[in-house]
Amino acid sequence: MKKYLWHRFVFVILRYTAGPIIKRYIKFRFDKQKGPDAPSLVISNHNTDYDPILVAMGFSRHMYFLASEHAFRNGFASRLMKFAFMPIPINKTRFDLNAIKEMVRRLKAGANVCIFAEGDRSFNGLTSKLTVSTAKLVKTSGVDLITYRLEGGYFTAPRWSNSIRRGGIEGKMINRYPAGEIKKMSDEYLLGLIESDIYEDAYERQKEMPAIYRGKNLAESIETALYICPGCGMVGTIKSQNNRFFCGCGLSGEYTETGFLQGGSLPFSTVAQWDIWQSGKLEEIIKGAGDAPICMDEGQRLFLVDPAVGKSPVGEGPMQIDRNAFQCAGNTFPLDQITQIEVVGQRKLQFSVKGGAMYEVQSATPRSALKYREAFRMLTGRR
8 A cells, every 4th residue: 555656646647648549449438437535345347358447447536456366477567567556466266365355455545446246257248146245345345335337348359259349338337335324235135236236238238229349350269158059069169260150060150240140040149148058058968978078178288376476387188077077188186176167368267276276277279168167167066
């Protein structure tokens, strides 16, 4: 907090220099809010890597953000980020008490903090369900709560994509809840308010207020999100090129500038519909797999991670998951020894094991990390 004045200075400088450029580039619209005058916790939905910048632009006062620990492992860029913004590092693959303590410490010291309570960007355009721990955290902070919603972010930068599409994002402050009122609410009631305020269904909004999101290679890497073919029911067979995606079974389609899917053989018109279907299909596959692999990929690179510091290579080879274990590059990790598996960015797979060790799997070519996370949650009952 000794550097708080410096961070406020950086915030003001970037608002008047980089802010207009970003606003023009992605067509960002917002009503700038005064304050918050008192220390406040801001909670927003999350769809793009630019969301911290966009939320910050919506307020006249400086605020701190939480950032995934992998953002602190990028050498000079990470040092510059810490020097200028000092975000709070958080480990997504295990309960990070230190991040929570630091967040509360900054709030109690008089700063504002913003969190993206979903903990992850959406792969399908739907805001994820929150856990009751979000409400408990708000109460523990002892400050006012501000809810904020970003609309249009999913189509601007789909998590699975390689490119930015220009069509427009809008930022809105939804509600402000005084700390005194929050104390009187039950955890469940408060959680319901937050979820309702920040919920965004990108496709429903697109139906109501159509917009064009222009860009290049609109469908490329869509297979990182769509991991089961609705034509043949096979896992990991969808491929993409330019604006199109296809499977060896003959299924093919196009991702359009409105974000919808089209093609004569397609049973779905949205990524969200496809994702909901494949989630149910994956459960069927798991039930019928026995001890055989549920999904697998070749050519994966396994690293041992020193959180917020760096990583060291462990090996390279195939990756698979079955009902007993997750295997990668010749290493076997029993599922009952894995505390959590998460997807970082588009296709990095990150997991922690009992004892504290943390690993990351990278792939040089597009493949779905999402299917491993979902399979792990279904197999362990941690959905």
